[in-house]
Amino acid sequence: MHPLAERIQNKDIRALAKAITMVENDHPEKLELLSDVFSIKNNAHYIGITGSPGAGKSSLVNRLITHVRNKGLTIAVIAVDPTSPFSGGALLGDRVRMNQHFTDPGVYIRSMATRGSLGGLARATKDAIRICDAYGFDVVLVETVGVGQSELDIMKVVDTTALVLTPNSGDVLQVFKAGIMEIADIFIINKADLPGVEKLKILLKDFMMITKKEEGHIPPIVTTISTDNVGVEEMWDHLKEHHTYLYNTDQGDQKRQEQFKLEVQELIREEMWRDVARFLDGFEKEYTIDQVKYKDPYLLAANWYEKWKQEGDK
Ligand SMILES: Nc1nc2c(ncn2[C@@H]2O[C@H](COP(=O)(O)OP(=O)(O)O)[C@@H](O)[C@H]2O)c(=O)[nH]1
Ligand SMILES: [Mg+2]
Structure with a gap:
């Protein structure tokens, strides 16, 4: 076994960080390492959170971390920034916000950017998820910055995709055009303290009619106010419910099979x-x-x- 893989299995957090860097940099030993990492994976729940900038993804993730920790579970968060390693602003804000979790060994927070990785950011993100899984985190959560093509690619590699929308922002149309509507497993209306929630719900249901699949999981709509910690428990319950669906139904099986083939x-x-x-x-x-x-x-x-x-x- 690759020595780094062994160290990851033994819960060496520095080995985990180093392995993710190797993936980002397309290190020559990358595939060998990943194959060993794959053999020790623990079947964590892979969750993706996407939505327009400012929708409240990071605030929600922060609340979710606390919630998940209170349930006795461990969680890794990967913040993906496709623009550049220099973007600073948004991620820096996140870091400050998530700071309270930094001393908790049950939480790992890492930001990712491509540094010329051939497979692209989505590929590197998937590999990073696997590495966190092998380390033994119960939940591996990926937060993206926006709703473009790279977000779409990233969301194709997780088990459960949550799409965060806000009332009266008009981001539904953007999301719809990007094709993210179709892949969302859960819709979250955050900032539900603002007016326009019911209107957005109706609009969402209209869009769902268009993108509706013949069978399988019907995405629930959850309303949250992340600043007041409202709806986070419900959000978590729906995320878990979807995971159960994936492992217990033929459609879920099919979805995982498709993902495997694609990979x-x-x-x-x-x-x-x-x-x-x-x-x-x-x-x-x-x-x-x-x-x-x-x-x-x-x-x-x-x-x-x-x-x-x-x-x-x-
Ligand atoms: N009114 C209101 N503001 C919120 C809510 N959730 C987040 N915000 C604010 O929206 C802004 C963007 O939040 P952030 O989590 O960074 O969004 P992200 O870009 O999607 O990660 C911040 O100023 C938050 O305080 C909410 O439920 N209600
Ligand atoms: Mg954010």
């Missing part, structure tokens, strides 16, 4: 892309940018592809 495909794609990238790196030196400028891109791509295949056949 294998993703890993193959990443491996192949690694090859292609290496090839292109070398090949670009032969075709300088000046030569490329006025050439037919289709022809050039076909040309490169042929060369790549020949390389592979050798």
Whole structure:
């Protein structure tokens, strides 16, 4: 077994942090480590929290941490920031807010960004989730910053996706366009102290009619006021309920099977892309940018592809 995997299994928190950094940096031993990590996973509940910036995700996560800890469970939180490692602001605010949990060994908080990882942020996030799972956390929660394509990718790797909306913000349409409506397992109307909750509920139900699946889990709508700790228990109960559904029904089984298939495909794609990238790196030196400028891109791509295949056949 990879020494880091062994240390993670023995609850060495520094090994956990180091392993996640290796994943972010696409370390050469990454796949070997992850395969060992996978063999010691403990089946934690993977939860994703998504929603527009300012919807109250971090405030809710903070409340949830306390709630989960009171139930005697441990929790890892991964804050994903696809923009850059320099964004600071939002995450810094989160850190201050979540500060109260920093000395609790049952809580681990980590922010993630891609630093050129080939598989992208969603891939790195999934690997980080697995690492936290292997360490033995009962719950691994991922918080994203917004509702774009990378959020959508990330939400495809968790068990349960909670979508946080706020009354009168108009973010429903944005969320709908991003395709997040379809993958949400739980809708949360946060800031329920503000007017417009009933209107949003009606709107949500309309959208649910459009995106409705033929069978399976019907996403519940939960209202919360995270600043006053209202609705957090209900939110947690619904998250758990969905987890139970995943493990006890055919549809849940099917969903997990789909995710597994997708993941294998993703890993193959990443491996192949690694090859292609290496090839292109070398090949670009032969075709300088000046030569490329006025050439037919289709022809050039076909040309490169042929060369790549020949390389592979050798
Ligand atoms: N009125 C009200 N404000 C809230 C509520 N939840 C969060 N906020 C505020 O909304 C702002 C953004 O919250 P934050 O948790 O950082 O949102 P995030 O960007 O989705 O993580 C903060 O100023 C919070 O205090 C709520 O239930 N009601
Ligand atoms: Mg936040």
